[in-house]
Amino acid sequence: MTRPDELNDQLPVVPFCPFRCPRCAASKPFTYGQKGRIRYHRCQECGTRFRSLELRRDQLQTFDPPPRAPHSAPLKHGNA
Numbered sequence: 001m002t003r004p005d006e007l008n009d010q011l012p013v014v015p016f017c018p019f020r021c022p023r024c025a026a027s028k029p030f031t032y033g034q035k036g037r038i039r040y041h042r043c044q045e046c047g048t049r050f051r052s053l054e055l056r057r058d059q060l061q062t063f064d065p066p067p068r069a070p071h072s073a074p075l076k077h078g079n080a
């Protein structure tokens with residue numbers, strides 16, 4: 001007899017990169033939109049809005065975030 005969780009352990013695994021709020025590093029933001037490979041999120045902890053970019057597997061090693069638009073709100077750098 002095989003328990004269901006043992007069957008689950010046989011399922012294929014695909015990579016997943018958890019992403020975090022660029023300001024407070026909280027995970028699991030609210031997702032409020034999508035445009036192509038871009039998804040729009042709002043942090044549920046601090047309210048910061050940010051975007052995520054869906055990558056192909058071969059892009060994971062070379063990902064370089066595109067520059068932010070000039071009108072976006074300035075982020076505080078560091079933990080001061």
Ligand SMILES: [Zn+2]
Binds near residue numbers: 025044
């Ligand atoms: Zn946040």
